Amino acid sequence: MYRQSRWNEPLIFEISREGAVGHVLPKLEKEISAQLKEATNEIPKHLLRAKLNLPEASELEVVRHFTRLSQMNYGISVGTYPLGSCTMKYNPVANERFASLEKVQNVHPLQDQRTVQGSLELLYRLEKSLCEITGMHKFSFIPAAGAQGEFLGCLMVKAHHEEQGEHRRKMIVPDSAHGTNPASAEMAGFQVDVVKSDETGCVDIEELETIATEETAGLMLTNPNTLGIFERNIEEIVQIIHGAGGLLYYDGANLNAIMGKARPGDMGFDIVHLNVHKTFSTPHGGGGPGAGPVGVTKELQKFLPAPTVEYQSATHSYYLDYNRPKAVGKMKMFYGNFAVYVKTYAYILMMGAEGLQLAAEASVLGSNYLLSKLRTLRGVAVPFDSGEPHKHEFVLSLSQLAKETGVRALDTAKRFLDHGVHAPITYFPLIIDEALMVEPTESEPKRELDNFAEVMSKIIEEAYHEPKKVLGAPYNTSVGRINEVKASHPKTLCLSWRMKRGAPR
Numbered sequence: 001m002y003r004q005s006r007w008n009e010p011l012i013f014e015i016s017r018e019g020a021v022g023h024v025l026p027k028l029e030k031e032i033s034a035q036l037k038e039a040t041n042e043i044p045k046h047l048l049r050a051k052l053n054l055p056e057a058s059e060l061e062v063v064r065h066f067t068r069l070s071q072m073n074y075g076i077s078v079g080t081y082p083l084g085s086c087t088m089k090y091n092p093v094a095n096e097r098f099a100s101l102e103k104v105q106n107v108h109p110l111q112d113q114r115t116v117q118g119s120l121e122l123l124y125r126l127e128k129s130l131c132e133i134t135g136m137h138k139f140s141f142i143p144a145a146g147a148q149g150e151f152l153g154c155l156m157v158k159a160h161h162e163e164q165g166e167h168r169r170k171m172i173v174p175d176s177a178h179g180t181n182p183a184s185a186e187m188a189g190f191q192v193d194v195v196k197s198d199e200t201g202c203v204d205i206e207e208l209e210t211i212a213t214e215e216t217a218g219l220m221l222t223n224p225n226t227l228g229i230f231e232r233n234i235e236e237i238v239q240i241i242h243g244a245g246g247l248l249y250y251d252g253a254n255l256n257a258i259m260g261k262a263r264p265g266d267m268g269f270d271i272v273h274l275n276v277h278k279t280f281s282t283p284h285g286g287g288g289p290g291a292g293p294v295g296v297t298k299e300l301q302k303f304l305p306a307p308t309v310e311y312q313s314a315t316h317s318y319y320l321d322y323n324r325p326k327a328v329g330k331m332k333m334f335y336g337n338f339a340v341y342v343k344t345y346a347y348i349l350m351m352g353a354e355g356l357q358l359a360a361e362a363s364v365l366g367s368n369y370l371l372s373k374l375r376t377l378r379g380v381a382v383p384f385d386s387g388e389p390h391k392h393e394f395v396l397s398l399s400q401l402a403k404e405t406g407v408r409a410l411d412t413a414k415r416f417l418d419h420g421v422h423a424p425i426t427y428f429p430l431i432i433d434e435a436l437m438v439e440p441t442e443s444e445p446k447r448e449l450d451n452f453a454e455v456m457s458k459i460i461e462e463a464y465h466e467p468k469k470v471l472g473a474p475y476n477t478s479v480g481r482i483n484e485v486k487a488s489h490p491k492t493l494c495l496s497w498r499m500k501r502g503a504p505r
């Protein structure tokens, strides 16, 4: 199934023809023209704008250029997009409509609060929903992403211990955690203690018991972890950390698998962040904006940054509370990416409690169905496998395939593109050699999962019989195999394209 368009669209500078215009404006009246000249003469020469090197094209040329560019792009509305840990699922288009309503787009964060009661009510009600879904007491909408939520969480852990007169310096992070966890802990000034995974892919409890001490500030847990496994010993983990006087942070970036089924608050967690741009509408991976609301227990709510959204029953009105003396400090301007929360709220209301549970079930079912089809393929292994079902995602190792054929996970990923399927995440989590991390999400129908399995099976066949073919992939996309090192630096990539094409800088 070849679904990719193969436009080789030039830069708009290459399309440019001198004198081409989109709109023909009426000629300036002589009088105005003369006045303009007069005015221009008043401006010092060195301040006059030089002629800008802008492309010139007709309206039709511009429309075609950008339409073709959009068709060179792969997106969730084109086909399967199984990036592990990213939840690239279908998000209802209606939610985009709500987010672009005038009342959402045209409110200003400095507007008098009496004029934005509807917006504040939306946030207030959304907070109640998120508390219900996670079992937490209060939320802040301020963090603009999951990683910023983690950073806020770490600052609150610090504030909590300082209030107790303690200076706990160490944050425990499992080796299967998302990479942002240790990064956020470090940024907040903690020293990271890594705890290993046991043979079933869960936190090694014995090791945790030896690591958790009176120096431990807390533990950050991604659950389900990046292997797609729910931490089986969650209650023990909570006991050990609380027993040592630490706090528990729940990385709920991928809540898909558990929403409506289990709540971090009930498990005993003190702080949780959600990536509403993964689980609750708004596609992840588009470069933002996103939102990473953070929920806390009653004991920690005083540390949440200002402002919080409150309700005053006497006047039946909503307001932003800036009077928060114990808050950890300013995280970001204003109170979060509002339009993203409009989508979150719409999504939760559309789905309802039952719908959210169904989504969780479908995401787990789809992932296990696909895993059952892939696990028997030649050269493929499922590390840390205990035989129990995975959650919303799973990780394969192509280590054996690489040894036997020279075809690595990266090459396999490139070959997927030729078949019109987006590649899974590669080389993450780091504890798995030649990793392919697959998250099909709840929105992929069985037919697409079957197609994915069939494509992967074909690629593996090819690796054993015609490895060169896989090593040269992709062939069927607008841009072929690129230099991975340069590509990981957007500026270099952009420059090298431009220079190759001889376009003006």
Ligand SMILES: *Cc1c(COP(=O)(O)O)cnc(C)c1O
Pocket: 085, 086, 144, 145, 146, 147, 148, 178, 180, 181, 222, 251, 253, 254, 275, 290, 292
């Ligand atoms: C995506 C993700 C993050 C980071 O979220 P951003 O919004 O990209 O900052 C953190 N933890 C997990 C488990 C994730 O999947």
